Amino acid sequence: xxxxxxxxxxxxxxxxxxxxxxxxxxxxxxxxxxxxxxxxxxxxxxxxxxxxxxxxxxxxxxxxxxxxxxxxxxxxxxxxxxxxxxxxxxxxxxxxxxxxxxxxxxxxxxxxxxxxxxxxxxxxxxxxxxxxxxxxxxxxxxxxxxxxxxxxxxxxxxxxxxxxxxxxxxxxxxxxxxxxxxxxxxxxx
Numbered sequence: 001x002x003x004x005x006x007x008x009x010x011x012x013x014x015x016x017x018x019x020x021x022x023x024x025x026x027x028x029x030x031x032x033x034x035x036x037x038x039x040x041x042x043x044x045x046x047x048x049x050x051x052x053x054x055x056x057x058x059x060x061x062x063x064x065x066x067x068x069x070x071x072x073x074x075x076x077x078x079x080x081x082x083x084x085x086x087x088x089x090x091x092x093x094x095x096x097x098x099x100x101x102x103x104x105x106x107x108x109x110x111x112x113x114x115x116x117x118x119x120x121x122x123x124x125x126x127x128x129x130x131x132x133x134x135x136x137x138x139x140x141x142x143x144x145x146x147x148x149x150x151x152x153x154x155x156x157x158x159x160x161x162x163x164x165x166x167x168x169x170x171x172x173x174x175x176x177x178x179x180x181x182x183x184x185x186x187x188x189x
Contacts, residue, residue: 007116007120008037008117008120008121009179009182009183011113011116011117011120012033012113012117012179012182013179015109015110015112015113015116016029016030016033016109016113016175016179017172018109019107019109019110020172020175022109023098024098024102024107024108024109024110025109025175026084026089026095026098026099026102027084027088027152027155027174027175028080028084028085028089028095028099028102028103028152029098029099029102029107029110030148030152030175030178030179031080031084031145031148031149031152031178032080032081032084032085032102032103032110033110033113033114034141034144034145034148034178034182035073035076035077035080035145036110036114037114037117037141038073038141038142038145039073039077040114040117040118040121041121041141042066042069042070042073044118044121044122045066046065046066049064049065050065072142076145076149079149080149081103083149083153084099084149084152084153085099085100085103086099088153140185141185143185144181144182144185147181148178148181151177151178151181152178155174
């Protein structure tokens with residue numbers, strides 16, 4: 001596992017555990033976090049490519065703006081917000097409000113997670129002149145997001161349907177598989 005992934009994973013782990021302890025983490029939170037990290041990564045990669053296009057072409061790299069990735073991310077966003085943010089929590093106002101606060105970047109644990117991820121990814125891309133292969137519309141990170149959405153829907157409908165605001169043990173048990181998935185799929189990037 002490369003050192004960059006250790007920082008990413010442990011920051012996600014620490015902020016998520018703190019958020020769970022303070023009843024600020026939901027299934028929506030973790031799936032939206034995975035989506036937001038992929039969105040940030042895609043934006044940073046595009047900016048990097050735009051500012052380094054000539055140098056990348058000289059090295060023989062294919063330089064394209066990943067429009068299909070933005071379309072896929074938009075579809076995921078709509079699905080995540082509608083399904084996890086609203087529909088699956090329609091009878092639970094507390095969770096729906098918490099999800100909307102997270103969506104509007106008013107959840108300190110989510111926000112800190114995104115800030116650390118962004119700084120770390122910018123540093124990584126700058127240090128190693130690294131650009132993800134964004135020409136593939138469905139990469140490993142999209143697979144993590146896709147599996148998380150399916151798994152999250154199952155958990156939300158079967159386990160959390162009647163739960164009020166998440167308690168710490170239930171939240172840890174529910175969020176742990178997502179973090180494990182992120183860890184194992186992110187090891188070889």
